[in-house]
Amino acid sequence: MSTNQNDLTANIVSLCKRRGIIFQNSEIYGGVQGFYDYGPIGSIMKKNWKDLWIRSNVTTRPDVVMIDGTIITHPRVWEASGHVKNFGDELVECKSCHKRFRPDLIDNAPKCPECGGEFTTPRKYNILFHTEIGVIEGEKMAAYLRGEACQTIYLDFKNVVNSCRVKIPFGIAQIGKAFRNEITPKNFLYRTREFEQWDIQYFTHPSEMDKWYEYWKQDRMDWYLKLFNKKDSLRFRAHGDDELIFYAKKAFDIEYNAPWGWAEMEGIHWRSDYDLTQHSKFSGQDLTYLDPVTHEKYLPHIVETSGGVDRSLFFLLLDAYQEEKLESGDIRTVLKINPLVSAYKVAIFPLASNKPELVSKAQDLWKTLSKKYSVDFDDSSNIGKKYRRQDEIGTPWCAVVDFQTLEDNTVSIRNRDTMIQSRIKLDEVDKWLSTQLNSIYEK
Numbered sequence: 001m002s003t004n005q006n007d008l009t010a011n012i013v014s015l016c017k018r019r020g021i022i023f024q025n026s027e028i029y030g031g032v033q034g035f036y037d038y039g040p041i042g043s044i045m046k047k048n049w050k051d052l053w054i055r056s057n058v059t060t061r062p063d064v065v066m067i068d069g070t071i072i073t074h075p076r077v078w079e080a081s082g083h084v085k086n087f088g089d090e091l092v093e094c095k096s097c098h099k100r101f102r103p104d105l106i107d108n109a110p111k112c113p114e115c116g117g118e119f120t121t122p123r124k125y126n127i128l129f130h131t132e133i134g135v136i137e138g139e140k141m142a143a144y145l146r147g148e149a150c151q152t153i154y155l156d157f158k159n160v161v162n163s164c165r166v167k168i169p170f171g172i173a174q175i176g177k178a179f180r181n182e183i184t185p186k187n188f189l190y191r192t193r194e195f196e197q198w199d200i201q202y203f204t205h206p207s208e209m210d211k212w213y214e215y216w217k218q219d220r221m222d223w224y225l226k227l228f229n230k231k232d233s234l235r236f237r238a239h240g241d242d243e244l245i246f247y248a249k250k251a252f253d254i255e256y257n258a259p260w261g262w263a264e265m266e267g268i269h270w271r272s273d274y275d276l277t278q279h280s281k282f283s284g285q286d287l288t289y290l291d292p293v294t295h296e297k298y299l300p301h302i303v304e305t306s307g308g309v310d311r312s313l314f315f316l317l318l319d320a321y322q323e324e325k326l327e328s329g330d331i332r333t334v335l336k337i338n339p340l341v342s343a344y345k346v347a348i349f350p351l352a353s354n355k356p357e358l359v360s361k362a363q364d365l366w367k368t369l370s371k372k373y374s375v376d377f378d379d380s381s382n383i384g385k386k387y388r389r390q391d392e393i394g395t396p397w398c399a400v401v402d403f404q405t406l407e408d409n410t411v412s413i414r415n416r417d418t419m420i421q422s423r424i425k426l427d428e429v430d431k432w433l434s435t436q437l438n439s440i441y442e443k
């Protein structure tokens with residue numbers, strides 16, 4: 001059964017709250033727009049999502065290393081990057097209801113979409129969050145929460161070159177928080193004020209920029225294609241000449257077909273030598289690279305891949321959410337999310353919670369598997385409810401210890417997507433699970 005696209009976001013928000021995936025932050029105080037917390041299930045999902053990215057982009061690649069930079073940096077960083085002057089959105093205000101809008105997000109409508117009132121002329125607002133370093137009046141230094149995570153990579157470029165045996169071409173990757181005082185946070189995790197980004201800055205010789213740009217553009221798209229179910233819900237969008245920043249020869253977004261239309265998930269950016277030039281200028285430090293073989297000295301050019309961890313995870317949830325009509329007429333809600341991302345790989349149940357011999361065998365299985373995998377254990381009474389809960393959080397397999405287990409030491413394994421049950425020997429579940437998970441990664 002297909003879900004009405006307009007209801008899909010609402011269904012995800014409600015599922016996320018009901019099942020401990022994502023909560024509105026500070027909800028008991030009425031919440032603050034644009035801030036969300038990950039619950040017990042969501043925080044494991046998000047960790048898995050980031051681990052997958054790290055595995056594909058860092059630990060299985062000899063040419064990419066990773067850093068973990070701070071959120072607050074020297075304030076000059078944001079002058080050098082241009083954010084202090086130019087990090088902002090234009091806003092118009094309705095003269096009658098005083099609501100404010102970003103003209104581009106309301107398709108430059110001439111009248112207020114809420115009340116039909118006239119707009120003021122657009123004004124620019126800076127969306128960097130301000131803070132202070134130091135506590136003594138007169139000695140405090142104004143600072144910012146980073147508006148994009150990638151700047152710390154440029155700051156550490158020289159340190160990485162000098163401390164690790166990296167040679168151009170190579171990349172520095174990072175996953176970290178960014179903060180934007182967005183004027184119109186909306187669409188759940190799509191536009192928030194605090195979020196995480198996953199970035200790769202790939203440093204190349206200027207003559208190889210084109211080649212590496214094309215490489216990363218395709219590589220990132222292929223990665224998402226592997227993990228999303230609906231392949232035709234992903235596409236590239238080329239930035240038009242009017243959007244291209246002056247130093248970029250080209251720019252593409254990887255977009256997802258969200259319920260409200262095609263929306264950016266990740267940007268593949270041609271940054272040339274702009275960032276290192278700016279930081280050289282503002283810091284007075286030489287950030288050139290000396291090629292150890294040719295002895296050529298130059299400022300490397302950069303291909304950037306910059307995506308939103310939360311935004312892409314939200315798109316993954318939208319992609320995975322299904323409501324299926326069962327033969328009984330009931331509706332089954334199931335999250336057909338990639339098993340590598342789901343919070344639990346398997347959920348273990350004793351068929352009856354009042355049969356100690358079943359409970360203890362189920363506990364033994366949990367003990368063995370939980371050393372290697374994230375595994376849920378549920379000995380509540382109703383098996384139907386237990387399956388429903390696991391379907392809703394996307395657990396790919398449920399293992400049930402039943403009376404047959406006591407006879408032949410096999411368990412029933414139910415597949416989330418097909419609901420087909422098969423029997424596997426208790427002492428083979430570990431190996432079976434590991435084969436399943438490895439085969440998914442290798443696809």
Ligand code: ATP
Nearest residue numbers: 182190191192195197264265266267306307308311
């Ligand atoms: P947008 O046009 O949607 O504001 P952007 O072009 O400003 O995004 P970038 O600065 O390129 O975005 O940031 C890289 C990625 O970070 C985006 O592709 C997106 O996935 C994520 N991102 C940016 N802003 C937000 C936000 N406010 N909330 C959640 N994720 C965001």
